[in-house]
Amino acid sequence: MPGNAFGQLFRLTTFGESHGPAIGGVVDGCPAGLTLDAEAVQRELDRRRPGSTALGTTRNEPDRVEWLSGVFEGRTLGTPIAFMIRNADARSGDYDALKDVYRPGHADRTWEQKYGVRDHRGGGRSSARTTAACVVGGAIARQVISAAGVRVSAYVQQVGDVGLTEAPVDLSATWNNDARCPDAATAVRMKALVEQVRAEGDSVGGVVACRVEGVPAGLGEPVFDKLEADLAKAMLAINASKGFQIGSGFAAAGMRGSAHNRLSQGGVAGGISDGDELFFEVAFKPPATIAQAQHARTRSGDEVVLEAKGRHDPCVVPRAVPIVEAMTCLVLADHLLRHRGSRL
Amino acid sequence: MPGNAFGQLFRLTTFGESHGPAIGGVVDGCPAGLTLDAEAVQRELDRRRPGSTALGTTRNEPDRVEWLSGVFEGRTLGTPIAFMIRNADARSGDYDALKDVYRPGHADRTWEQKYGVRDHRGGGRSSARTTAACVVGGAIARQVISAAGVRVSAYVQQVGDVGLTEAPVDLSATWNNDARCPDAATAVRMKALVEQVRAEGDSVGGVVACRVEGVPAGLGEPVFDKLEADLAKAMLAINASKGFQIGSGFAAAGMRGSAHNRLSQGGVAGGISDGDELFFEVAFKPPATIAQAQHARTRSGDEVVLEAKGRHDPCVVPRAVPIVEAMTCLVLADHLLRHRGSRL
């Protein structure tokens, strides 16, 4: 079964390769009658854009959402909402040298092992560029769940060895700095670290945290489609993510029950939201592409030395914040609709 | 959409409440022609059984799998394989006192918030007993993937503050001790900790690790049904789990790319298996039910003091090992079949 759709009732199918004609998606199942704020969607997309933060790649993509269907006179029709983003200005020729090389830490080789063929330009479908379609879908989902009072806020919790030491009280400052960290002092230190790493031609990992307020009790479909299970899947579907934890997470492993029972459960119990704030964290690895010479293998098995040219992200975490939010919105919109079938 | 089925092509639907007539499941999509070793399935179920390890509850459930369909003369027919396990000897009366009380750290309240009604006896459908059906389904899946050379081995990595300090070389000793830890010396310390915790009337959390050898390259369906995304969902669907990490996991957040690129990716790249060993870890919280007085709320909002009677697990981690293996087998059997559609 193909894997390019996410959600059961609020269902986003995405398409597109990094350097093909366009990327985009179709939302099937968005309820009718929503006044869709298209500019708000565009703003969310702008926040994911390379160049939106000084800590990312310096490449610029002036992505504009083009709406193809599902909205009439500003309102959703209940029919599929299709959208696309043109891949303007893709300099495909830049990638000719990579046609027969598998970059270390990338998915070049596995995609070819799976499909026997791949679009090698910029990672093709495995490019993080494809997450732009998730951001658009998630922005639509956000408008659905906002109508139910749900607010999703992600932020950077950790970059390399620089992290928040306590839970931030106020998240409103997240978007005021390039690090997407709600604490100004920590943001400064994160930024300094990323710039140092960039100067070294290296990259660094990090953690994005996410809080969801206003989640009604009762969301989640046990026993397999538990709310935290669907969130975990959503987060591990994001490029470069390596871990997910909710509430006490891995720290719970070291705790006694007598202490743990006094903590928040992260907003879920038995797979169902309990009305408390949801809280979870996602770990991201350092980007594989660095400005240092690395050994790589060609299709025929020869070893070559690769040196990344062009502009790359030394740290994906700030730009992952809107993606974590988008995937969270998709999960919650889906579960809000699924919950409607729970009782007679 | 209901949430009691797992997998797309190899699909397990489970049913049953802890103290209802039976629990069980239906596997739809098991390929025809498999010689099903029913006794091997029963042995896997026995490993999950309360009483299978001295570190669990002392309750005894002599669960026997009863096969209802899908197998003829020892071979699978390609039709649904249904099975059930009778809930023998359920002393439902024991639970009368809990009819109107929500136990702290349990799902009593959220299930009632969702459905407006619940079977309060032993947690009903939210009971860990329901994982027995996953173990049976997983044991069938294991026989499917074994035929393709895939071997799944989980073990206890950490209990409270006692953990393995390096990756175990040999996993064959995992089942030789009650801690389900492949290192004998660590197992002794884990066991001592659990016994101490039990004596204190408390409970403790832990981590289960899982290795999968022999996974062919190419499994996983990007962009959403990445292999690690489906594994993450599977693990967070297990009762009491709070986190998942693959390969470098949360440690990646603190690393530089130059160092990280030299590590294993945990067996996946871009959502697709790369032919290396899969490695991931799952965090479990300490059981909420402890032998100490705890404050609880009744349906009408009154506060009461609960003192757990009867026999409970001070640590679920040893008994979670077969469940982690089972869910892993389900994911891999599904993806093995899904992969068959990848190429013309």
Added chain:
Amino acid sequence: MPGNAFGQLFRLTTFGESHGPAIGGVVDGCPAGLTLDAEAVQRELDRRRPGSTALGTTRNEPDRVEWLSGVFEGRTLGTPIAFMIRNADARSGDYDALKDVYRPGHADRTWEQKYGVRDHRGGGRSSARTTAACVVGGAIARQVISAAGVRVSAYVQQVGDVGLTEAPVDLSATWNNDARCPDAATAVRMKALVEQVRAEGDSVGGVVACRVEGVPAGLGEPVFDKLEADLAKAMLAINASKGFQIGSGFAAAGMRGSAHNRLSQGGVAGGISDGDELFFEVAFKPPATIAQAQHARTRSGDEVVLEAKGRHDPCVVPRAVPIVEAMTCLVLADHLLRHRGSRL
């Protein structure tokens, strides 16, 4: 993807071979809080039973539904409702002669072509006996849709060349006769025809019609899951059915628009119910098993002469009436729940 589940939100998965240990099913997605009338379910099953009408086989199966989960103190929990029916008294030995023979007009050969293995006893999974699980699932669905005021009534419209010449006014007499025909005079003629056909060692086909009153406007999910599309699938999934038509059906092909526009549309327009009565018809072929010598092929390709022994249905149509109703109830329960997601 396996094919033993039906419905999206109200989802019935069935299992079982004709002569295996049991047949049964799991309903996932039945809303919580329904007071389930188990005796009404049993009565529906009794109406499908061989022996329930003198026009069917004289074999007797005293099928009893055994409930396994999902119901507590008489009410649905929102969890999977599993049930089974034991295959009592299956004289498997009767079928030894058929082990290597493909009966003409049966699915013996195609199942073996698909799966490479089959349970030859009584048709195995291809037996009409498996529809008993649909009847139970449909009876649960009926209780869900009854709560919304929907009433489903099927009846025999035609047997061989004996048919109703005008639409019956009153359907209450359907169950008063063995032909399941609401018009007493026609029922007598149908019964006479079936008895004559039986005496000749032959069989005969027929048509079942179905009316649904009280369907609210708005059910159906275009463009592919139109209400009539899902009904068509449901009907063609019934053993021995060969055709489906709704409203004017095949007669529409011969009509002018000026005349057709004055007719009822059969209760749907553009795939969505319009609030009128639903009306559709299903064609059934004559049973392939007849008491006359027939030529058949063995697995090795040899021709043999088969003479059916034992007791067989000369006409399936009367016993198909409860199955048509059951499948209709499943479609409508599913669409009632799906419709809940249509608007914000």
Added chain:
Amino acid sequence: MPGNAFGQLFRLTTFGESHGPAIGGVVDGCPAGLTLDAEAVQRELDRRRPGSTALGTTRNEPDRVEWLSGVFEGRTLGTPIAFMIRNADARSGDYDALKDVYRPGHADRTWEQKYGVRDHRGGGRSSARTTAACVVGGAIARQVISAAGVRVSAYVQQVGDVGLTEAPVDLSATWNNDARCPDAATAVRMKALVEQVRAEGDSVGGVVACRVEGVPAGLGEPVFDKLEADLAKAMLAINASKGFQIGSGFAAAGMRGSAHNRLSQGGVAGGISDGDELFFEVAFKPPATIAQAQHARTRSGDEVVLEAKGRHDPCVVPRAVPIVEAMTCLVLADHLLRHRGSRL
């Protein structure tokens, strides 16, 4: 659950309103490595186009498929294949008069009953124009199944009271005439009838037949996803269709088993293809829009007299032929892939 996707493994999601920016679709699950003949796809789309036959509307839509993703250097990547067709030259203003009127025999009212909102221009999403996306998806599917030797050929069997009296031997002439009928003499009579009906300001119904050669034995997933069940759903999902029959169809109702057993089963037995030619028929009603004054209702319940302006189809059947073929190709591509999971 939303209804705009069709198929499980070869899955087409369509989008678009008749007078919105574009219509189109996404095929998820097309195997990698197919050399996609884009011009062949365009030719199939041209055959559905208004104006492709003199018997249809005289409106002209020079639809061009624009490819957005999934194909690289002429070959499928295994990633989603997205495509769109711009809605050029939509004179939306023509429809202002229909904003508050429900046209008789159309879906205007039911769509509004379901969603509370609709795009009234040209039927919006309920327009037959949306089938263009099915034709493109089906044309891709045809290339997949052609590689397996499967050939799908539909033709007009009946228009009003003019029909083929025996099965055509040679289907190669189907596209040589405006009636899409393989028999030249019958085609002439069909064409005369349609022109007469048009002159009368009326419309007429008809029947499309479909033959599929080269279907391997073993396709179909019982018990619910029988091959004929999925075909029936596919056909009833086509606009204006009212009935489906396979093999002997409704004629079987009047037959004896002794005679019926000597007939072809239409290519299926027990829901699984038997290696014979598939044969089925689909009934279409006469178009509701006619050039005669008709009574209609407004949203507020007032009665008005409508007289269709502009150009309309007096008979949809010739233009339904490529749609029947497309939906058939989608079903078969899906089942070819699903069948891959049948055996170990």
